[in-house]
Amino acid sequence: MDKIYNIYQINSFLFDAKVIHLSVVENNKAKSCPIEMHxxxxxxxxxxxxxxxxxxxxxKTNPHICLTAYRNDRKWFRYTGKAVFENDPRYSQMMIRRCPTLTRYYNNTTGYQLMMFHLEDSSSYIIDEFNNTFRTTI
Structure with missing residues (x-):
């Protein structure tokens, strides 16, 4: 029977992976960067x-994205869907409370803001080193 990972296991997987890669398409070209905060x-x-x-x-222009993360046990995670930005500031405030050093960068002086988002219309999988794919529920 297929293993199904739940949201708590996925969150734990991402903490273990440390770095998540965010990929977007802009002007028909792929772009990617690492993110850590979730x-x-x-x-x-x-x-x-x-x-x-x-x-x-x-x-903001094209909200269809892909997030991937890789763990030392050679399992990796792929999460694709439509990014929806959270309008409620308490989410970004909560993230900043979890990582107070962010206030050095995201503040009124710099003018930068930390934006939180989640995915909708999404699919997610964990793939092992033998290319076995396991469904996840998010």
Whole structure:
């Protein structure tokens, strides 16, 4: 029987992986950058990106993205869908409370903001070193 990973296992997987790669398409060209910040809250797996990041503007133009993460046990995670930015500032404030050093960069002086987003119309998988694919539920 296929193993199905649940949201808590996915969140743990991402913490173990440390770095998540965010990929977008802009002007028919792929772009990617690493992101580290994520959290599970209000039944949503949320990720963070700064308004100063060029991929932020790309995501606003074309919200269809792919997130991938790789762990030392040779399993990797792929999560694709439509990025939906959270309008409620408490999510970004919560992320900044979890990582206070972010206030050095995201503040009124710099003018940069930390934006939280989740994926909708999404699919997600964990793939092992033998290319076995396991469904995930998010």
């Amino acid at each position: 959290m599970y809250y209000d039944h949503k797996l949320m990720f963070a990106i700064g308004t100063d990041n060029p991929l932020y503007q790309s995501m």
